[in-house]
Amino acid sequence: MPPPLKNHRPSPLLAVSTNQQLFERAQRVIPGGVNSPVRAFRAVGGTPRFIARAQGAYMWDAEGRRYVDYIGSWGPMILGHGHPAVLEAVQRAVADGLSFGAPTEREIELAEAIVALVPSIEQVRLVSSGTEAAMSAIRLARGATGRSMLIKFEGCYHGHADALLVKAGSGLATFGHPTSAGVPAEVVQHTLVLEYNNLTQLEAAFDAHGAQLACVIIEPIAGNMNFVRASVPFMQRLRELCTRHGALLVMDEVMTGFRVALGGAQSLYGQVIPGFRPDVSVFGKVIGGGMPLAAFGTTRDIMAQLAPLGPVYQAGTLSGNPVATACGLATLREVARPGFHDALAKRTRELVQGLQSAARDAGVPFEADCEGGMFGFFFPREPDQGLPQNYGAVMATDGPRFNRFFHAMLDRGVYLAPALYEAGFVSAAHTEADVQTTVDAARAALAA
Numbered sequence: 001m002p003p004p005l006k007n008h009r010p011s012p013l014l015a016v017s018t019n020q021q022l023f024e025r026a027q028r029v030i031p032g033g034v035n036s037p038v039r040a041f042r043a044v045g046g047t048p049r050f051i052a053r054a055q056g057a058y059m060w061d062a063e064g065r066r067y068v069d070y071i072g073s074w075g076p077m078i079l080g081h082g083h084p085a086v087l088e089a090v091q092r093a094v095a096d097g098l099s100f101g102a103p104t105e106r107e108i109e110l111a112e113a114i115v116a117l118v119p120s121i122e123q124v125r126l127v128s129s130g131t132e133a134a135m136s137a138i139r140l141a142r143g144a145t146g147r148s149m150l151i152k153f154e155g156c157y158h159g160h161a162d163a164l165l166v167k168a169g170s171g172l173a174t175f176g177h178p179t180s181a182g183v184p185a186e187v188v189q190h191t192l193v194l195e196y197n198n199l200t201q202l203e204a205a206f207d208a209h210g211a212q213l214a215c216v217i218i219e220p221i222a223g224n225m226n227f228v229r230a231s232v233p234f235m236q237r238l239r240e241l242c243t244r245h246g247a248l249l250v251m252d253e254v255m256t257g258f259r260v261a262l263g264g265a266q267s268l269y270g271q272v273i274p275g276f277r278p279d280v281s282v283f284g285k286v287i288g289g290g291m292p293l294a295a296f297g298t299t300r301d302i303m304a305q306l307a308p309l310g311p312v313y314q315a316g317t318l319s320g321n322p323v324a325t326a327c328g329l330a331t332l333r334e335v336a337r338p339g340f341h342d343a344l345a346k347r348t349r350e351l352v353q354g355l356q357s358a359a360r361d362a363g364v365p366f367e368a369d370c371e372g373g374m375f376g377f378f379f380p381r382e383p384d385q386g387l388p389q390n391y392g393a394v395m396a397t398d399g400p401r402f403n404r405f406f407h408a409m410l411d412r413g414v415y416l417a418p419a420l421y422e423a424g425f426v427s428a429a430h431t432e433a434d435v436q437t438t439v440d441a442a443r444a445a446l447a448a
């Protein structure tokens with residue numbers, strides 16, 4: 001059972017701002033009213049909920065309404081909100097100082113914990129966001145190989161660094177186009193964008209450009225196009241091609257790391273592809289436990305290319321921040337307990353199976369998948385289409401139906417990701433009863 005509620009509910013005697021009032025006020029001083037675009041509910045329409053507090057599996061909005069939270073701050077809150085061990089670690093760290101700009105023992109501890117849990121990594125550098133980590137990993141790959149070109153896959157998100165905000169050009173021989181204004185075409189001219197899970201395109205790209213490729217960056221389970229797994233043959237071939245052509249395989253595990261399994265998605269591919277490991281790994285979200293913290297890591301040799309040892313420059317005023325590292329370390333300690341991921345995966349499967357059965361009973365075409373504490377679901381336009389395998393297939397699913405479902409669930413107190421191209425997250429604080437409440441809400445929503 002969730003812990004008893006302290007009385008944080010806004011008193012009806014106080015003047016309470018509604019979500020709508022806050023949204024209007026926010027839009028006067030913050031572009032779109034938000035500090036990260038997806039929060040504005042543009043994809044699904046309606047008024048974003050302004051969150052006042054969160055505890056366990058729940059969030060409360062400014063109007064005092066409670067939601068079962070399946071976003072978990074987009075992944076970090078794998079233990080649920082306000083986990084006592086994490087709060088205690090953070091409070092202690094705060095009392096010792098907020099930031100020093102000098103090394104601390106806790107950074108070593110966190111680096112040691114990551115290195116111990118991820119066998120492909122010998123050294124890590126800590127940064128403050130996934131964007132920074134992926135951007136730095138690419139710079140490192142380019143510096144270490146002396147090459148400029150890179151491959152990314154359509155629908156994978158690696159943060160908002162210029163070179164990665166790119167969509168496919170008109171053909172394989174052409175390079176990508178920027179997906180954001182303000183990114184000069186020259187900046188993405190070294191980035192080749194391929195379809196996810198498309199072996200033919202992958203082979204052709206390596207045939208044409210293998211000797212110029214610094215790296216291939218991939219989300220192993222793509223959570224930024226809802227939930228799409230890289231197929232095992234695709235990942236295996238990608239590994240072979242990178243090795244043969246001297247390109248580094250960069251696995252962006254910002255979302256999947258410590259969430260789909262203790263060793264990340266790479267450990268899952270390692271179970272089915274003999275000797276599999278990426279060259280470079282990128283982490284974020286869970287390793288910060290809700291504080292700004294991310295990391296990238298690889299072998300000691302490659303990491304020796306980084307300043308101050310080598311010529312690849314990378315730095316950060318708040319990198320390895322003492323409060324963030326305390327939060328991340330306390331989170332990782334809980335996540336590394338025996339059986340943690342088994343229990344999380346079981347709860348997530350219960351949710352997915354419950355949603356599948358609700359959709360089946362309602363006669364609504366529905367596909368869903370999950371791994372560890374991460375899940376995705378789709379409303380295909382036709383029945384029996386199977387799970388989407390790439391971005392085009394995800395975006396061809398029924399958007400209007402997703403949006404109606406999203407709002408029907410929100411009205412019933414279930415907070416899902418407000419866009420059909422985002423994954424969902426279950427935390428260790430979600431109980432069987434929370435899942436049941438969610439499935440009941442889905443039955444009602446799908447019937448409506």
Ligand SMILES: *Cc1c(COP(=O)(O)O)cnc(C)c1O
Pocket residue numbers: 128129130131132134157158159160219223224252253254255284285294
């Ligand atoms: C969230 C995410 C990022 C970006 O991380 P930020 O901390 O938002 O900059 C990068 N890659 C993946 C796979 C992500 O899910």
